[in-house]
Amino acid sequence: MLDINIAAGDIVQVEGPNGAGKTSLLRILSGLSQPYDGTVYFQNESITQHRETFHQNLLYLGHLPGVKDEMTAQENLEFNLALHGLNSATAEATLAEVNLLGFEDALAAHLSAGQHRRISLARLWQSQAKIWILDEPFTAIDKLGVEKLEQLFLQHADNGGCVILTTHQDLSLPAERVKKLTLAYRFY
Amino acid sequence: MTQVSYRAAFGLIVKRDLMIAFRHRDDIINPLLFFVIVVTLFPLGVGPESTTLSRIAPGIIWVAALLATLLSLDRLFKYDYADGSLEQMLLSPQPIFILVLAKIVAHWLLTGLPLILIAPLLAVLLHLNEHSYGALMLTLLLGTPVLSLLGAIGVALTVGIKKGGVLLSLLVLPLYIPVLIFATSAIDTAAMNLPYNGQLAIIAAIFFASLTLAPFAVSAALKVSTN
Secondary structure (H helix, E strand, O other): OOOOOOOOOOEEEEEOOOOOOHHHHHHHHHOOOOOOOOOOEEOOEEOOOOHHHHHHOEEEEOOOOOOOOOOEHHHHHHHHHHHOOOOHHHHHHHHHHOOOOOOOOOEHHHOOHHHHHHHHHOHHHHOOOOEEEEEOOOOOOOHHHHHHHHHHHHHHHHOOOEEEEEOOOOOOOOOOOEEEEEOOOOOO | OOOOOHHHHHHHHHHHHHHHHHHOOHHHHHHHHHHHHHHHHHHHHHOOOHHHHHHHHHHHHHHHHHHHHHHHHHHHOHHHHHHOHHHHHHOOOOOHHHHHHHHHHHHHHHHHHHHHHHHHHHHHHOOOOHHHHHHHHHHHHHHHHHHHHHHHHHHHHHOOOOOOHHHHHHHHHHHHHHHHHHHHHHHHHHHOOOOOHHHHHHHHHHHHHHHHHHHHHHHHHHHHHHO
């Protein structure tokens, strides 16, 4: 049983041992998976019935970065921005935010796992979505990058957004800002 | 938040898929080579008598086209599924119908269209009756989009399965039977210099039915596969 309300300004860290259902929960919250039972509401409306409004306000980044090997870093980001109605001309400047300046014309196939992750995370800097659902966003990201992302989360929450993320690392954000949701195994 | 028009989203995805395919050219060339090789095997197997060959030419070309399309179907969603971009597409604020249709159109431009262009050359190789060329081109033009549309349903259903290749062919090939029957019948009728409008009309009906309905089925199947 899980009954939570997440409001604007919240940063929710979903915790729990491997296999407790963190990813499943995030996929259900984003509408990718259907729950066996229960409903997810956004602004008091079921997300399955108001799919488009919900998806306009949602940014979900899963385990897989969704980066195409055949395209360059910049083309990948431009496509992602354009598909979500954001200005794709900002792609180059955004890549600088995630320390990928100089790699924008490199094919993604030639970049590392961390750099793939950075390409997909770059969208966060441009996103106008209120809800960020991030599954292990810090995987393969270096310390400096993690710090920068945490500041971005804080800024997003201050601007009236909310962040729901899973991570096994401790966040270095002020403890009063981060709500923790701990999932446990349940045996039947 | 600015809304992306449906047309812009459609164009974006077609453009992206074409760009990826042109950077990964074996995906376009392999099914085409397969088509050529299968068709050239038949004269070697059954002998070069022009009467036998021209009798079986429509069937050979169409069956080879079915198999070549089947071979290329994997590309439609598999890589997008594997690297997570399919998930992102399903979460984009556009209707999935538009995105799916764009991917299918790109697939047809990359496989169906080259098949149509190369088919008359292979028909010469098989001594196809001279009256049949028009029918061959028209049936391919109406029929190959159906192959892409119906195939997409099969791919969407099997995309989550690790070794879905055989299952895909078992699912999809039976669905191709009506197109095959009416297409070869149209070509045969044309060889006898008779009107083949009836067969063409049926293929066109199948085309429009699958054009309007298949993307819904594909969207639903993708949701199930990524669930």
